[in-house]
Amino acid sequence: MLHAVIMAGGSGTRFWPASRKHKPKQLLNLAGSRTMIQSTLDRLGDLVPPQRQHVITNRVLVDEIRKQLPDLPPENVVGEPCKRDTAPCVGLAAALVSHDDEDATMLVMPSDHVIADPAAFRDAVQAGQRLIDEDPDRIVTFGIRPTYPAESFGYIHRGEPIAAVGGKAFYVKRFREKPSRATAEDYLSTGEFYWNSGIFMWRASLIRDALARHQPDMHGHLQTIADAIGRPDYADVLEREFTAIDGTSIDYAVMERHPNVVVIEAPFPWDDLGSWQSLSRLHEPDDHGNTVVANHIGIDTGGTIVHGDPDHTIVTIDVEDLVIVQTKDATLVAHKNAEERVREAVAELQKRGSDSLL
Template sequence: MLCALIMAGGKGTRFWPLSTEEKPKQFLNLIGKETMIQMTVERIKPIIPIDRIFICTGQMYVDLVKEQLPNLPDRNIIIEPEGRNTAPCIALSAFIIKKYYKNSNMVVLPSDHLIKDEEEFRNVIQSGDEFVSTNEEAIITLGMQPTRAETGYGYIRYGNEERKRNEHSVIKVDAFVEKPNKEKAKRYLKEGNYLWNGGMFIWSVDNILKQINMYSNETYKALQNIENAKEDQLQKIINQNYKNTDAISIDYAVLEKSNDIYVIPSNFGWDDVGSWEALDRYREKDEAGNVLVGSAKVVHSESNLVVSSSHDIVVEGLKDIYVIENDGKILVGPKSNVKNVKELKNII
């Protein structure tokens, strides 16, 4: 039985000022008509019903989750008392999923990524689910085929030990590699045995808890009472003990130490939508190459990025600029500098 954990506690600071701490990017409709978290849930519902989809988020976002996912059971909203990185988030969620679905597998997904080929995405997940069902000690990660020498992503280096599951290769991981500089990224692309690390995993609930117990024991000890907690005492136990977990990523806590890590090379049109440049790449453009979001219009203008959340914006006679408005804050600059928007936060 496969369950899904969607991690939705991030603050989305790279999309400021549109994304704010009060309403980060996973709750915005950056790419299409649905919000990012709605898109994430909809793409996995054909293989995982809503009662087996769990959302881990912070208390301040619970109302947003309920508003945007009204069919999600309340018990499936896992509330972190504070953000302490992905290892405690995954451990907490695994203990809760185990309460309701013993002997289950879980796929871990970020809440704010773009997947173009959703059918192939689901096929990959099902192949990974089948693999861990017959290889109980295995941890699967999804590695994206790189299309450019990207310096903003971590990489996965894989070796020669390959198996097949359906039409997908399942390959033993040699190492997880930090974000490289440009020269290293070019070398990784040339060598061909490196994949982008998209932060998506498949494992059995029992196995990930076993691994966390081995390699991040303080986290395991802090949360182990969840398994036998009564429903009305569950959040109280979480609130009392979550601060005692190790504030560390799952990569450092487990993946770099475990011996049974495998990767499925994946090609389903992935992007983490982590920058304004990504929005410009994937959002639908008009005939003149303008990206227009919200109440935005252009006249005799081309190749602009114009984003409005609450005010009317008209751009006339301009090319290759960005205009970003949120709650009365308006930022304007050359589109080539849109990656620097966050640096303006202390000025406006």
């Protein structure tokens, strides 16, 4: 059966001050009336019932996620004892899913993507399921056709097509790390590269075997956790063994090493909502290029992103290309070209011990 696994452990520091330690961006409604994680599960529709939906997250977020996703069984929201990157996250999920369903297929998704056509997304997932049913040794990923030479995404180099799904799926030649601008332009010009969406499908048993082969030490800790599922000491074993893992990404641990990986060209619009500038792609700018999700008065203001509480008026005069974010206890004002440095502000707050603002 198909199980959905949502990775929801990110801290979302680039969305400070709206995103905080106990309510990062996946728990905010940045792209609509529903929060990011709610929208992630909404787009599954009837494809995967709640009892086969699983969330792996930061331990401090478990209670809030359970509140936001009341239809999920509480035990399906699992808190990692510590941050160990995506490979241990996936391995833990595979162990939990396999405990109840030895033949499980896993759909693994980040919790903070925007996908505007849920029906097309479900069609793509079903195509992935067919590919795995044809060959259980396959790993399926979803590639986004690039629209500009992005330096902030990993890339997938496609190979020969798989005719069985209408030429929209391809064997993967190689995964590529985040490129330089010149390399990204080369990728774009060939038409053979996709952005790596970070959405994967595989048999749970396959990913566990792959981790055993390529990451034996990690697998050993995960297997000890798996053996303890249902026992009274499970929580203690999870704490001890997961903390002992030397974490790495699932891309490096498995995807770049597995010989049978297929990419489906995503038929749905996609955005990873990586920074405040992403709002300009989700909300149509005004005649002056301003993206406003706030009560805003702009006088001679252009190219600016404004986000704030609706009961708080933000006035800008004679400014351009800023990011302005207002919350009840903090305000960010930054040049758009410097918004990556928001992480520096978060680090400074940590240094000062300003825990209430983190």
